[in-house]
Amino acid sequence: MEWETVIGLEIHAQLATRSKIFSGSDTAYGAEPNSQANLVDLGYPGVLPVLNGEAVRMAVRFGLAIGARIAPHSVFARKNYFYPDLPKGYQISQYELPVVARGFLDIVLDDGTRKRIGITRAHLEEDAGKSLHEGMLGMSGIDLNRAGTPLIEIVSEPDLRSAKEAVAYMKKVHTLVRYLDICDGNMQEGSFRCDANVSVRCKGSEKFGTRAEIKNLNSFRFVEKAINYEVERQIKLLESGRRVVQETRLYDSDKGETRSMRSKEEANDYRYFPDPDLLPLVIDESLIAKVKESLPELPDEKAARFVRNYDLSEYDAGVLTASREIGAFYEDVVRGVGRDPKLCANWVMGDLAAFLNKDNLEIGESKVNADALAGLVTRIVDATISGKIAKDVFEAMWASGESADAIIEEKGLRQITDTGAIEKAIEEVMAKNPGQLADYRSGKGKLFGFFVGQVMRATGSKANPAQLNDLLRKKLSG
Amino acid sequence: MSAPAPTVAALAQGLATGKFSSVELTRAYLKRIAAAQPSLNSFITVTGESALKTAAEADAARAAGRAGRLTGVPIAHKDIFCTEGVLTTCGSKMLGNFVSPYDATVVSGLRAAGTVMLGKLNMDEFAMGSSNETSYFGPVHNPWDLQMVPGGSSGGSAASVAARIVPAATATDTGGSIRQPAALCGVTGIKPTYGRCSRYGMIAFASSLDQAGLIAVSAEDAALLLGPMSGFDPFDSTSVDSPVPDYTATLGDSIEGLTIGLVREFFDEGLDANSEQHIRNAIAVYEKLGATVREVSCPNLPLSVPTYYVVAPAECSSNLARFDGVRFGHRCNSPKNLLDLYCSSRGEGFGDEVKRRIMTGTYVLSAGYYDAYYLKAQRVRQLISADFAHAFKECDLLVGPTTPAPAFRIGAKCDDPITMYLNDIYTIGANLAGLPGMSVPCGFVDGLPIGLQIVGPHFSEACMLNVAHRYQQETDWHLKTPPAFA
Numbered sequence A: 001m002e003w004e005t006v007i008g009l010e011i012h013a014q015l016a017t018r019s020k021i022f023s024g025s026d027t028a029y030g031a032e033p034n035s036q037a038n039l040v041d042l043g044y045p046g047v048l049p050v051l052n053g054e055a056v057r058m059a060v061r062f063g064l065a066i067g068a069r070i071a072p073h074s075v076f077a078r079k080n081y082f083y084p085d086l087p088k089g090y091q092i093s094q095y096e097l098p099v100v101a102r103g104f105l106d107i108v109l110d111d112g113t114r115k116r117i118g119i120t121r122a123h124l125e126e127d128a129g130k131s132l133h134e135g136m137l138g139m140s141g142i143d144l145n146r147a148g149t150p151l152i153e154i155v156s157e158p159d160l161r162s163a164k165e166a167v168a169y170m171k172k173v174h175t176l177v178r179y180l181d182i183c184d185g186n187m188q189e190g191s192f193r194c195d196a197n198v199s200v201r202c203k204g205s206e207k208f209g210t211r212a213e214i215k216n217l218n219s220f221r222f223v224e225k226a227i228n229y230e231v232e233r234q235i236k237l238l239e240s241g242r243r244v245v246q247e248t249r250l251y252d253s254d255k256g257e258t259r260s261m262r263s264k265e266e267a268n269d270y271r272y273f274p275d276p277d278l279l280p281l282v283i284d285e286s287l288i289a290k291v292k293e294s295l296p297e298l299p300d301e302k303a304a305r306f307v308r309n310y311d312l313s314e315y316d317a318g319v320l321t322a323s324r325e326i327g328a329f330y331e332d333v334v335r336g337v338g339r340d341p342k343l344c345a346n347w348v349m350g351d352l353a354a355f356l357n358k359d360n361l362e363i364g365e366s367k368v369n370a371d372a373l374a375g376l377v378t379r380i381v382d383a384t385i386s387g388k389i390a391k392d393v394f395e396a397m398w399a400s401g402e403s404a405d406a407i408i409e410e411k412g413l414r415q416i417t418d419t420g421a422i423e424k425a426i427e428e429v430m431a432k433n434p435g436q437l438a439d440y441r442s443g444k445g446k447l448f449g450f451f452v453g454q455v456m457r458a459t460g461s462k463a464n465p466a467q468l469n470d471l472l473r474k475k476l477s478g
Numbered sequence B: 001m002s003a004p005a006p007t008v009a010a011l012a013q014g015l016a017t018g019k020f021s022s023v024e025l026t027r028a029y030l031k032r033i034a035a036a037q038p039s040l041n042s043f044i045t046v047t048g049e050s051a052l053k054t055a056a057e058a059d060a061a062r063a064a065g066r067a068g069r070l071t072g073v074p075i076a077h078k079d080i081f082c083t084e085g086v087l088t089t090c091g092s093k094m095l096g097n098f099v100s101p102y103d104a105t106v107v108s109g110l111r112a113a114g115t116v117m118l119g120k121l122n123m124d125e126f127a128m129g130s131s132n133e134t135s136y137f138g139p140v141h142n143p144w145d146l147q148m149v150p151g152g153s154s155g156g157s158a159a160s161v162a163a164r165i166v167p168a169a170t171a172t173d174t175g176g177s178i179r180q181p182a183a184l185c186g187v188t189g190i191k192p193t194y195g196r197c198s199r200y201g202m203i204a205f206a207s208s209l210d211q212a213g214l215i216a217v218s219a220e221d222a223a224l225l226l227g228p229m230s231g232f233d234p235f236d237s238t239s240v241d242s243p244v245p246d247y248t249a250t251l252g253d254s255i256e257g258l259t260i261g262l263v264r265e266f267f268d269e270g271l272d273a274n275s276e277q278h279i280r281n282a283i284a285v286y287e288k289l290g291a292t293v294r295e296v297s298c299p300n301l302p303l304s305v306p307t308y309y310v311v312a313p314a315e316c317s318s319n320l321a322r323f324d325g326v327r328f329g330h331r332c333n334s335p336k337n338l339l340d341l342y343c344s345s346r347g348e349g350f351g352d353e354v355k356r357r358i359m360t361g362t363y364v365l366s367a368g369y370y371d372a373y374y375l376k377a378q379r380v381r382q383l384i385s386a387d388f389a390h391a392f393k394e395c396d397l398l399v400g401p402t403t404p405a406p407a408f409r410i411g412a413k414c415d416d417p418i419t420m421y422l423n424d425i426y427t428i429g430a431n432l433a434g435l436p437g438m439s440v441p442c443g444f445v446d447g448l449p450i451g452l453q454i455v456g457p458h459f460s461e462a463c464m465l466n467v468a469h470r471y472q473q474e475t476d477w478h479l480k481t482p483p484a485f486a
Helices: A053-065 A163-179 A220-239 A285-294 A299-310 A314-320 A324-337 A341-359 A370-381 A387-400 A404-411 A419-432 A434-441 A445-458 A465-476 B008-016 B022-040 B048-063 B105-112 B155-162 B179-185 B219-229 B273-288 B301-322 B338-349 B352-365 B371-394 B417-422 B428-433 B461-474
Strands: A003-014 A076-080 A090-094 A100-108 A114-126 A130-132 A141-143 A150-156 A192-202 A212-217 A247-252 A257-263 B043-046 B074-078 B116-121 B168-173 B188-191 B211-216 B259-263 B292-296 B397-401 B437-445 B448-455
Touching (some): A003 A163, A003 A220, A053 A100, A053 A114, A053 A163, A053 A285, A076 B301, A114 A163, A163 A192, A163 A220, A163 A299, A220 A257, A314 A341, A324 A341, A324 A370, A341 A387, A370 A387, A370 A404, A387 A404, A434 A465, A445 A465, B022 B048, B022 B074, B048 B116, B105 B168, B105 B219, B155 B179, B168 B188, B168 B219, B179 B188, B188 B219, B219 B437, B259 B273, B259 B371, B273 B292, B273 B461, B292 B371, B301 B352, B301 B371, B301 B417, B301 B428, B371 B397, B371 B428, B397 B461, B448 B461
Parallel strands (some): A212 A247, B074 B116, B259 B292
Antiparallel strands (some): A003 A150, A003 A192, A130 A141, A192 A212, A247 A257, B043 B116, B168 B211, B188 B211, B188 B437, B397 B448, B437 B448
């Protein structure tokens, strides 16, 4: 029997507002426990929520970016359950009428084809606090700094068919929310996390299998591993004649497995109802128009433009638009060089990316800025140095912070383009290697490489490669 | 100074003319409170020391020429309003130890107007009750007959004003909790339009129905005090951003040509015949003053009690979830685990009526029952609102009885919640529709006061207060004081 995996993701992205969604408390991460929880966050008697308009604008930004419908009228509801890190005994969320509905994002599959992933809805809600169990002398501590932080929950259609697709989709959302400046995307701090609904069914079947929900996955790697584990577990169950039970599961990243948290029967009845403390959220056309105007160029638009204007492959365009910063860096390099955008792309995606990765730096922290890199690429394009020498120059630039020209000058790396000088070097090499010369002339064409290497060594790798090839071929053939 | 002057208006006058100081006045009221407390039990906390301090500040402000109309006038707050640094119990063991770290907006508004807080008034637990018998701090007694209930949930406010131990008091009304006790104690009560006063710092019972208001001796007093506690509050999204008029400015205006509607459904078989006679007499006074009286119908109004007892418990079941023993309020001793912490803290902290309503509310919101109860109740609520809207096309105000009968004996209805709930049958409609309502003393039945209810369209407080004031210029029911507290 062939199985098909069906996955839907619920992504929680913390909105990058300065204050909380229903109170004026600061949202900055990492403060002293409970130092950013005011009476509203603590759910004191008599306090009331007041909606943060910036959170609404951010939700609208997201909605417009995924081609969704922005609800002119949406409603905040209370999700009721007891937990110590939920101060009011209910979470304010949106239930029947979310602010964003019916959007989509396209992902690129391994074979290069595009696949459209439906987004059922995205709604605003408040985050809960944190329960701390370690170092509490057998008790539990409650930190309510996070309580009331605005979240947008992005619910996909069950359109994903593999862990890889799920990760591609999650990355796409991750890129988008950062493009839109609505979420910092920091997964370690929990700013971006997801729950995965996973089921399997016989290939070709119309009906969905019974699903399990894996909670709180906070890295792309965990999403992939957890889903793969879960799919395998479900297939094993079904193939041995057993059934999958609907339940909530947790992923244990140490053991690399998912395990049951609670069954459907144990699930809370959340008793959702409209929150009477908040008026229905009304979003008018003028707000939508204003937000639309302020939208940046979106990743897909930018990638398409890169393909069109810079003649890049879709793959390269995808890499160079993975964040707004990379895209901007790349375009600054292209602007600085003024031609050969493909070569610029290779440098940004190649050496620059490798060095950033090695030093664990973000592109904004790069030790070689876009202007400096443009200076280097310009010297390749104008044949001052070869691509090979350029790699050494780049390394020196990274280490010293000096410009390409300064290093080329200092180290005397200027390429030799003087025909006479190259010819002289060739003649010397030929004179030193009479045996090889004879072999070459008697038909061992492979030895051409040997002579290139020798001349390069003789010129300290500074000979212009194209010129060298031409001259060498002429000289060798006598 | 022996017996305090009877109204806020008179006290303000006395303070303004230097007849007495705020300190003298405050001291006199504190003395009356202390004397009455054993028989009435209308206070939960008396803040004598801070009252005298505030009074001295008021006197100093007056001496410096910085006095407003209400500077130095003593009042008291229902214990549902948070008061900074002062015990705020909401009538519950759950908050028996809760000292609020902040002031409710209503409290700070009245403080800014210069009033002096005498203390915090007894009430039904979490405002759930119609007799003030559900208070953890014991029942309040009706000053007209100590065997009788004062009504509820603002029983402490009504009894205190009736006994003239406070000049006026704040109160709240979710289903009649201002108007019903005002009627049963023979005082004037006003529940403004939903959204007129901020709910911030007013401990929530049913958020879509709760409204702050006042109990006072006269409509004029209510008009004086309502302004400073009204207006838009950025901390309450449901407060309404509409200008607050000077409610005293229109007092005394002619009501000639005003159309008063009698809601047919208010004069049903449940209405006590003697009470009805007094209501009819009051209507005759209005006809004499030049108002036109016509009958109107609100056919869905009889559904208001069942509708209310779905909507209010639903909201309360969620609003009261925060009382979990974790951050404030009552916490049980040595809980075995988290569930035990919740169950024991809540089990010990809440009284029976509160538990009954939490359970009812939890039930009507449960999966599978939500549509049948909560959604249906919301639809009926809209029908009731539409009935009122329709009625206000034909008349300016509605009048009728506030309660079916005068006060009942303490303990008489304790074991029968349904009978108890029916006490609010005439008042709940205004809450469901968010309309302002008043109760004005209009006579006595067997020595116990009864009230005339006035209900107006949204934001018609000024008109309502004037209509009540005109009646009080023609009658003196509101000036009668219980013999034991004269």
